[in-house]
Amino acid sequence: VATLLVDAADSTGGQIYARAPGTTWDAGLPPAVVAGARADLLDVRLGTAAWGAFGDRVALVTGERTRLTQPAAIVLATGAIERPVPFPGWDRPGVAAPGALQRLLKVAQVVPNGPIVLAGSGPFLFAVGADLRRAGADVRAIVERRTRRQLIGLVPALARRADRLREAAGFGRTLRGVQLRFGVDVVAVDDSTVALSDGSRIEADVVAAGYGFAPRLELARLLGLAVTEGAVAVDASLTTSRTGVFAAGETTGIGGAPLAAIEGRLAGLAAAAFLGRPVDEARRGRLHATRDAHLRFAQALARAYPPVPVLGAATPETTICRCEHISLGALRRSFSQPLATDDPRAAKAELRCAMGACQGVICGEAIRSAIGFAGPEGDRRGPRARPPAMPVTVGAVAACDSTWAG
Ligand SMILES: Cc1cc2nc3c(=O)[nH]c(=O)nc-3n(C[C@H](O)[C@H](O)[C@H](O)COP(=O)(O)OP(=O)(O)OC[C@H]3O[C@@H](n4cnc5c(N)ncnc54)[C@H](O)[C@@H]3O)c2cc1C
Numbered sequence: 001v002a003t004l005l006v007d008a009a010d011s012t013g014g015q016i017y018a019r020a021p022g023t024t025w026d027a028g029l030p031p032a033v034v035a036g037a038r039a040d041l042l043d044v045r046l047g048t049a050a051w052g053a054f055g056d057r058v059a060l061v062t063g064e065r066t067r068l069t070q071p072a073a074i075v076l077a078t079g080a081i082e083r084p085v086p087f088p089g090w091d092r093p094g095v096a097a098p099g100a101l102q103r104l105l106k107v108a109q110v111v112p113n114g115p116i117v118l119a120g121s122g123p124f125l126f127a128v129g130a131d132l133r134r135a136g137a138d139v140r141a142i143v144e145r146r147t148r149r150q151l152i153g154l155v156p157a158l159a160r161r162a163d164r165l166r167e168a169a170g171f172g173r174t175l176r177g178v179q180l181r182f183g184v185d186v187v188a189v190d191d192s193t194v195a196l197s198d199g200s201r202i203e204a205d206v207v208a209a210g211y212g213f214a215p216r217l218e219l220a221r222l223l224g225l226a227v228t229e230g231a232v233a234v235d236a237s238l239t240t241s242r243t244g245v246f247a248a249g250e251t252t253g254i255g256g257a258p259l260a261a262i263e264g265r266l267a268g269l270a271a272a273a274f275l276g277r278p279v280d281e282a283r284r285g286r287l288h289a290t291r292d293a294h295l296r297f298a299q300a301l302a303r304a305y306p307p308v309p310v311l312g313a314a315t316p317e318t319t320i321c322r323c324e325h326i327s328l329g330a331l332r333r334s335f336s337q338p339l340a341t342d343d344p345r346a347a348k349a350e351l352r353c354a355m356g357a358c359q360g361v362i363c364g365e366a367i368r369s370a371i372g373f374a375g376p377e378g379d380r381r382g383p384r385a386r387p388p389a390m391p392v393t394v395g396a397v398a399a400c401d402s403t404w405a406g
Helices: 098-108 124-134 154-159 162-174 218-222 257-274 281-304 328-334 344-351 364-370 394-398
Strands: 003-007 042-046 048-054 057-062 065-069 074-076 080-082 115-120 138-144 179-182 186-189 193-196 201-203 206-210 213-215 245-247 319-321
Touching: 003 048, 048 218, 065 394, 074 257, 098 115, 098 124, 098 206, 115 124, 124 138, 124 162, 124 206, 138 201, 154 162, 154 281, 186 206, 245 257, 257 281, 319 328, 319 364, 328 344, 328 364, 344 364
Parallel strands: 003 042, 074 245, 115 138, 115 206, 138 179
Antiparallel strands: 048 057, 057 065, 080 213, 186 193, 193 201
């Protein structure tokens, strides 16, 4: 077998094609996505997480069994997470990230009961709102913190992209009748309402709070890859700082599904060239031109929706570290002592922040911001990459085969 395709999820295709597991790995994927895939050369392992990198070996776990594999080349495409932004009530039952509601819908066909409010920032609120409405959910409102005027800058970019324009028009039609509020923030969520920055409240049993995406970097860090501005650093051919390791999609920067798909193909070609296989340069050139067009759109989106300050709405009582129940006030009190440092590792040692199941994936940015840590990636006081990249049982680590036996 030439290529091992590993995904921790139970179906292929990542977030956008999330679905209930099918009978074959490609069931339910659009033909364009699987075009050219040679099933006879692929070993697809679903429900398999890459949890560690040790020298040139990568540890993979399926169920209770770990195997070490020694790939000749790696294409890393671990995607993104939704950027967690704490506010009063963000940890209440009924408050979730939009992607969580979307996943419930796509994978389990579950539609939440009661009025739903989607709030935060970014076009994903509209995409999920439209999905929920099509499924019959009671979508009451979409609350976007950017004003309509601030979003005007997107118009020329949309005008150049017929596919995106059609998508946006489709959202508009599906969401007709839903309250759309621009230029307001969520300030708190209680049992039955969302409180907004203009003093108004909207009834909601379910709140989906979304503030864009952040590249998922646990495995990249374990592989020792250079990270710039929160994303895996790649050159034009999608080669990372480590020989033989390539990266594609959201882990290299947030750019949307069509860009991720093109980058996947380009990174695959780069890996093939690295392994001495012939590569069709004309095809590579066409893919690069398409990638550039997608990148320009991604840049326009990034300008229209700049990142929300992570602690903009948090109060001293707001829980920051959900696993260990540490509030913003507790963090600040602890780090305002004389001799206090802005060292995130000290926060860990002192308060157990980021020691729980999420290992800092959910709370890391908020903790660094709360204690005033402004160090760059790789700063010796910053978070240190340690396996496992994903939760794994001690039993699975102990039952480790040192050879990939299939
Ligand atoms: C929750 C969520 C929902 C989204 N929904 C949409 C949508 O509806 N429409 C849209 O246009 N964009 C959506 N996006 C943005 C979207 O992720 C992308 O634009 C696109 O899917 C990116 O593709 P990707 O291959 O880079 O990453 P992804 O599609 O996220 O795929 C990454 C894959 O890597 C796997 N993975 C991660 N770490 C490991 C590991 N250590 N070991 C093994 N496997 C691992 C994950 O299981 C996942 O299947 C969503 C993003 C998120 C986070």
